[in-house]
Amino acid sequence: PVCHLEPDSGTAIQLDDVAVQYRLPTERIGTFKEFAIRFLQRKVSYTHFWALQGVDLKVRRGEVFGIVGKNGAGKSTLMSMLFGMYEPDEGEIYIRGERARIHSPNFAAKLGIGMVHQHFKLVQEYTVAENIILGQEPARRLFGFLPAVDLAGAARKIAGLSKKYGLAVDPGKKIEDTGISVQQRVEILKMLYRGCDILIMDEPTTVLTPQEVKELFKMMRKMADQGKSIVLITHKLNEVLEVADSVTVLRRGKVVGNARTADLDEKVLTQMMVGKELTPSRREVLERSRE
Numbered sequence: 001p002v003c004h005l006e007p008d009s010g011t012a013i014q015l016d017d018v019a020v021q022y023r024l025p026t027e028r029i030g031t032f033k034e035f036a037i038r039f040l041q042r043k044v045s046y047t048h049f050w051a052l053q054g055v056d057l058k059v060r061r062g063e064v065f066g067i068v069g070k071n072g073a074g075k076s077t078l079m080s081m082l083f084g085m086y087e088p089d090e091g092e093i094y095i096r097g098e099r100a101r102i103h104s105p106n107f108a109a110k111l112g113i114g115m116v117h118q119h120f121k122l123v124q125e126y127t128v129a130e131n132i133i134l135g136q137e138p139a140r141r142l143f144g145f146l147p148a149v150d151l152a153g154a155a156r157k158i159a160g161l162s163k164k165y166g167l168a169v170d171p172g173k174k175i176e177d178t179g180i181s182v183q184q185r186v187e188i189l190k191m192l193y194r195g196c197d198i199l200i201m202d203e204p205t206t207v208l209t210p211q212e213v214k215e216l217f218k219m220m221r222k223m224a225d226q227g228k229s230i231v232l233i234t235h236k237l238n239e240v241l242e243v244a245d246s247v248t249v250l251r252r253g254k255v256v257g258n259a260r261t262a263d264l265d266e267k268v269l270t271q272m273m274v275g276k277e278l279t280p281s282r283r284e285v286l287e288r289s290r291e
Helices: 029-034 075-082 105-110 128-133 151-165 180-193 210-225 237-243 266-274 280-290
Strands: 002-004 011-015 018-022 035-045 050-060 064-068 090-095 098-100 113-116 139-142 146-149 198-202 229-234 246-251 254-260
Touching: 035 229, 050 064, 050 229, 050 246, 050 254, 064 075, 064 210, 064 237, 075 198, 075 229, 105 113, 113 180, 128 151, 128 180, 151 180, 151 210, 180 210, 210 229, 210 237, 229 237, 237 266, 246 266, 254 266
Parallel strands: 002 018, 064 229, 064 246, 113 198, 198 229
Antiparallel strands: 011 018, 035 050, 035 090, 090 098, 139 146, 246 254
């Protein structure tokens, strides 16, 4: 079977017994400003193997961008590199058209890149507001000279962000008294509070109920509609087809396809991810692994 995805140059790649037609990057460096993120030939190696090999991808401003692949395909390595947790051996990265060397999470944050990890990093005994502003506490002066944290001002800013992006939280509630979906919103608000406009979400639906997943997708779409770029790392193909505008498929550390999700269905994505058309028995095993 041949999967025809809108081509720039009509180049086909053979994936075992599946030929995939996909878009190759042909743009000049000067056009990169239209993208929030642009990777060029990024490579990351561990001791004896390449975790990523020659990765090219582009994330537009104001879109939800999916990255899919089986376990070990390189999804989390790719995004950890973007967030400054790993440094690549080769290649270039451009953020909003400017070449960048992202050497730490703190530097990524300065570039407006935030990451919501699969396992939340919150202080259970602190309130929602205290967790959001931790490390970025707004200051005020008592009696004109005593330094103090402006919690009231922070709560107002958080309430504004919450309303703008549909992220309902109670700033005064302790994290230990909130549910998983609220804690995830707190993690997102931490990034928005710091001015991030590129948000990486690592397997965000793993701990959510189906209703909470729907609510999360609404929030992601709202953030994208207001100019944020959302990078969704997932292995759940039905979810990436539902919420993402574009998708990159990774297999064994390599990009095997880039496409608009409107041009795809779950069968095509599965073929790209595993490298061949599944037999009914293999498809059932894969579907069960996603549940």
